Amino acid sequence: MAAITDAPGVRSGAWPSRWPPLAIVATAAAVAALCALPPAHLAWRAAQDPAAAWSTLAASAVAPLAARTLAYAVVTTAIATAIALPLAWITTRSDLPLRRLVTVLTALPLAIPSYVAALVAVSAVGPRGLLQQMLEPWGVERLPSVYGFWGAAVVVALVSYPLMTFTLRPAIAALDPRLEELSRGFGYGRWTTLRRVVLPQLRPALLSGALLVALYALADFGAVSLMRFDSLTRAVFVRYTSGFDVTGASSLALLLMVLALAVVVLEVATRGARRHDAASGGAAPTTTALGRWRWPALAGVALLLAAALVLPVAVLGYWLARGLAGGEAVSGLLGAVSDTLLAGTFAALVTAAAALPVALLATRHRRFPLSRPIEVVSYAGYALPGLTVALSLAVIAVRMGALYQSLFVLVAAYGLLFLPQAVGATRAGLNTVRPSMEEAARSLGRRPWRAFAEVTLPLAGRGVAAGAALVFLTTVKELPATLLLAPTGFETLATRVWSASSEAFFARAALPALLLIALSTLPLAATGLWRRDA
Structure with a gap:
């Protein structure tokens, strides 16, 4: 089987080892420098009182707290995978009924804020929740607690x-079915083909998605607070907002960042030094017939x-119906919708543009000494x-005067x-493009930038668009940064x-x-997820 995945033109080595253009390096380095500003500020604040910072980190409760936080991120990532x-x-790749509709619906949970999901879980299936009240006539006085480690992870x-499905679907769509047919022609079964042919090609996208979920879990505050799970994020917020311990909070935030960067470094190392290029432009992906599993699969999705x-929509609908029946006013939402669309659109466009040079260094110029450091810092x-x-x-922004509470600083956040x-997502899209395709364009007289714009970018466009959609989806529900940095009104x-x-309204x-x-x-439609071939 190694011969299949290592065959020439199927799984190639790194992209050409020449150094990247100066414009790409300068742009990516500028993006990394901006990403380093928050941790640099935290380090500066902690350095103002090093004794207090060290006292916070050396406390006996901090090590178990960090271990629980890391375990929670690992379990959350495993469940999401x-x-x-x-x-x-x-x-x-299957003939699942209502596939286009399922594709859109299964991406929607990403738009639900974690604190709303946790509130719904507690009010619906927690002790004394709606489900328990429905079961009371049958003698059920109390349901098991949903609070703590497992509740927060689930x-x-x-x-x-959906952070993983956004990166996995473009990679799966770009798989060359001829490799699977070749594997089965050698006598290997479906599971062996999946394990030794398909999964190795999906490895970059799978690791990218897993990294996003792990970092999402590490940085989340709403769910862990409502689910009463003590994590580093919750400890940072408590020290900032309740104890006014800026030095201690900065120290714990730095520890959280170190854990997260350790996860990033592990992902980069696990990704390996070789590319897994999908054979873009090859045979069209085949549709796998689910057979008797067609309807059970749809039931599992349901x-x-x-x-x-x-469940979240139903609970929200219940509260909305109660509010409307009680005369709750619903005016003034048009301005909030407009501001949400404005912030989400600007953030998606700016962030997608900033991600492109970083992803190019990570995929096309791996041997360049600054590629991995820039990528790691971009996750800070x-x-x-x-x-x-x-x-x-x-x-x-306050020290720079007019920038404070401006849309520019909010979008930067x-x-x-x-x-x-x-x-x-952009890196996963670029990994589906063979280096030889751009080299062929250059051999036909195209300049490097034109070859990139006419060949590479259109082929990787699905990943770029998926990344912009992810940013839009998470921007519209971001809370702390919006509360602190949004312009007046x-x-x-x-x-x-x-x-x-x-x-409590x-x-x-x-x-x-x-x-x-x-x-x-909206971003789902823009990225083409409504189409059957997405």
Whole structure:
């Protein structure tokens, strides 16, 4: 089997070893320098009182806290992988009924804020929740607790698994079915072919998606707080907002960043030094007939949607109906929708553009000494809670005067927080393009930039668009950065949801939350996920 995946033109070595153009290096280095601003600010704050910082990190409770946080991220990633990998396959390469509709619906949980998902889980299936109240006539007085480690891991996995499907689906769509046919021609069965031919080609996309989920879990605050799980993120927020211990909070935030960067380094090392190039432009992907598993597979997808999408929407609909029946006002949402679309669109375009040079270095110029350091640094902001990134940028913006509470700084915060999503998806898209295709364009007289624009970028465009869609989806529900950095009078749907739910006005929060989910269909349509061949 090694002969199959290592055959010339199927799985090649690294891209040409020449050094990248200066423009790419300079742009990627500038992006990395901006990403380094928040951690540099945290380090500076911690250095103001090194004794207090060391006392915080040396406390006996910190090591177990860090271990629990890392374990929680690993379990969340494992659950998300178990959901996303088969889901991406059956929605891309099988004859699953209603495949286009399933593709769109299974991406929507990403638009649900983690704190909304956790609130729904507690109110629906937690102790004294709606389910327990329905079972009371049958003698069920209390359901098992959903709080803690496993509750937080399951809730975050259900809202973050689309991060993996976004990177896996373009890679699966680009697979060359001839390799699978060749494997079966050698007498290997379906499972052996999957393990030794298909999965190695999906490895870059799978690792990229797993990295995004792990970093999402490490930086999340809403779900872990409502699910009462003590993580490093929660500890940072408590020290910032309750204890006013800026030095201690900065020290714990730096520890969280170190854990996250360790995950990034592990992913980069695991990715390996060789490329897994999909044979773009080869045979069209075949459709796998599910046979007798066709309807059971659809039933499994239905169960997933019931837990990740239908239940949250139903609970929000229940609160909306109660609010409307009680005369709850729903005016003033048009401005929030407009501001949400403005922020999401700007953030998606700017971040996708910033991710391209970083992804190019990571895929096409791996042997360049600065490629891996730049890629690792670009993940720094995503590993930090939104509050710490926003506070760092707020301090810098205040010192620069007019930039504070400007749309420019807000979009910059979104870019720092969500750049890895665009980098991961763009890198997965670039990995589907054979280097020989661009070399062929150059041999026909195309200049390097024109060959890239006319050949590489269109072939990798699906990954670039998926990255922009991911940034849009996560931007519209980002809360801490928006609260701290939004211009005066700038209000998004996320801030409307938070302001209402924090005051226990759940009926008032229901409609903005439902509109957030509805807005998520826009980037899905833009990336072509409505099409059957997406």
